[in-house]
Amino acid sequence: MVAILLTITFATPTDAQPPYAKWGRIAMQETKQKYPHEQIVDYLHVGRIQKTPTTSEETFKLLLQEGNRRRALLVHIEFESRTEKVVRISFEETRV
Template identity: 55%
Template sequence: MKKILISLYISLLFISVSVHPLTPIYEVSAQHKPIPSYAKWGTLALKKTHEKYPHAKIIDYLHIGRTSGPQTSTERFKLWLKENNREFGVFITIEFNKQTEKVLKVTFEETAR
């Protein structure tokens, strides 16, 4: 009788170890989104906006798009800022050399909307 109980106990132990409740039944794979081509320019837009408006908080960000010319490209963004009780938008335009990616010009245009 003692051997049967020990055998049963070992069998139950083996079953509980092999089918642990925290063992995943299926594997979940994370979906990786590709880094957008404008990410580098978006980071620069945020940095330049912070330099120009050091006391403002950036509360929203939008990539408007890219315009390509023969030698230069232009990335355009709209950031929404809050400074004290004032909220306003800023369009940021970054023009750069397509081959070297050297920034040629960064311009800002404030907007109420």
């Protein structure tokens, strides 16, 4: 007699990552490289726009802190829509 053990895993909505998660990780990694002495204390996905027929842009707002000083930073990640290859990453300081 052969016993077969099946394990079925059901994904719940809380397990699913949003479509912008990959870009959020990139935004935080690049910010840590550019601002190594500041901590990221908050994170917001602003949205995605279609820049050209072939490129899109994800924007994130990160709140950085160094000591008592806080600043807000917009991180724009432009990428090829079809291949998701990063074209450009830019940083823009904004109001907290």
